[in-house]
Amino acid sequence: MKTWGTKRWRLAAITVIAGSVLLSSAACGGDDKKSSSWQGGAEPGSSAGAPAGGSEASQQPLPSTVAVTSPAADAKNVVAISPIKYTTEDAEGTTVKVTDAAGKEVEGTLDKDAKTFTPAKALAYGTKYTVTVTGPEAEGKTNTTTSTFTTMAKPSKVVRVTSFLGDGQVVGVGMPLIMKFGRSIPESYRDDVERRMVVTATPAQEGTWHWTSPTEVHYRPKVYWKPNTKVFYKVSLAGVPLGDGYYGRSDLTVDLKIGRSLIMTVSNKTKQMTVKENGKVIKTLPVSLGKPSTPSSSGTMVVIEKKKHTIFDTTDELGPEEGYRTPIDFAQRITWSGQYIHAAPWSEGKQGKVNVSHGCVNVSEAMGAWLFNKTLMGDVITVSGTEEKLKNGNGWTDWNMSWEEYKKGSYL
Known part of the structure; x- marks a missing residue:
């Protein structure tokens, strides 16, 4: 378990349980050792049979049905998002109120099962707060306790x-x-x-x-x-x-x-793109994919960005002899490595028949404009049957993984 003051914090309810055991032990008076976590009750080692009205008995405070366990009473340098933890004899009948120095109440969520109050947002830095916990009335016991703490100074990092x-x-x-x-x-x-x-x-x-x-x-x-x-x-x-x-x-x-749902599916076998809107096919159009030396990636991608007019310049990457600098219309990026859906009027005679691109999905000028006007960032395109598989991370490849594989990337 990680602590608040050192490595990190947790909202886990198990710490409440631990605090509750300490408090119930002290409040019952069954342990002769003094407990610093005990609040508002008689000294655990005092005699249960002291005569009523005696001088010693009259000085003993009444035990309480509630107690604040965290932050500790008068604690300093408390992390600003710390939850408030408490114990009670009746979770349903207990209320928690947290106020700042001006008396303004802090908004938050009260989890009665976990006996935890969590502020809705970080508390102000370097500020003193008061916690008031009110529990059920009980004969011979008080039902309200208060505790104060001060939050940490504003962090520089x-x-x-x-x-x-x-x-x-x-x-x-x-x-x-x-x-x-x-x-x-x-x-x-x-x-x-x-x-x-x-x-x-x-x-x-x-x-x-x-x-x-x-x-x-x-x-x-x-x-x-x-x-x-x-x-x-x-x-x-x-x-x-x-x-x-x-x-x-x-x-x-x-x-x-x-x-709306818009899914583009491209088959290298047929050299065709099928466009579905809300589950219905609305267009089938010819394409030309990457030639064998520069294949398109097979996998599921999404539209990352759209540029109506741009220039593809590979001279820095490939050099002046193999590189090219070409004006492009209706470009829609689908990978970080430079694969796009775009209009390619120079390859219209090849589209639907043979692959001639540098890895992009080539469509006609007319179909490039039509697609560009239909798509949104985040629309899906799946390419299949090419010589190269899409590498995860080469674009927003969240859908190129199974659900089971994707979940492994979570730390919960």
Whole structure:
């Protein structure tokens, strides 16, 4: 188990159980040893049979039905996203209130089963907070306890967290959600990061996060997004420990929409592309793929970016003799290595018959314009039957893996 003050933190409820055992032992008075975790009750070693109204008995505080176990009373330098943990004799009948120095109440979630209050966002740095726990009334016991703690100073080492997608975007059914970090996240902290990145899809769909590198994590559903799904994700990493003394810089939310379903399927055997919209074939068109020396990749990709007019320049990569610099219309990138769907009027006589491209999916000028006007970033294209298999990571290859394989990239 990792502690708050050293390597990392966890919201696990098991620490509450441990605290509860200590408190119940002290409160019952069955152990003659003094316990620093005991609050509000008589000294465990005191005589249970002391006469009522005696001077010793009158000085003993009443035992309590509730106690705060974490953060410790008067604790300093508390991590700003620390949960509040407590014990109680009646979970359902207990309330928790957290206030700042000005008396303003902190918003959060109360998990009565785990006996944990979790702030909705990171608490203010360098601020004193008061926890008030109120439990059921019980004869001979108090039912309210208070405890204070002070949060850590604002950290100087922070990690910026950014989303590739933004509010209001409409994307294809294959679009992964992409989060990037300004610094590598150590493996031992990635499960904590995933827990604080919550995706809500309407309608609901099963999905998971998958780390593509130490600085980037993607999310995809088990199968393609359902058309017209509303997607909202909240990333709550402000104040979260991210290793080596670094903390998350801020929180963010993104609210976007999945568009209609558009799937492009390309067969090297037939040299044809089939386009389906919402499950129905709307177009079949001839293509020319990569020639044997520069084959197209077989696998499932998505549209990464679109450029109506651009220039392909390979002279730096291949040299002035083998390289080329060619104006291109209706270019849609599908791999980082430079494979695109694009208009290629010079190969129209070859399309549907023979492969002549440098790895791209060549279509006619007219079909290039038609496709360009139909597609969204995140639309799916699957190519099959070529000499080379798509390498994972060469583009957004989230769908080039089985669901079982994809899940292995999560740290939960």
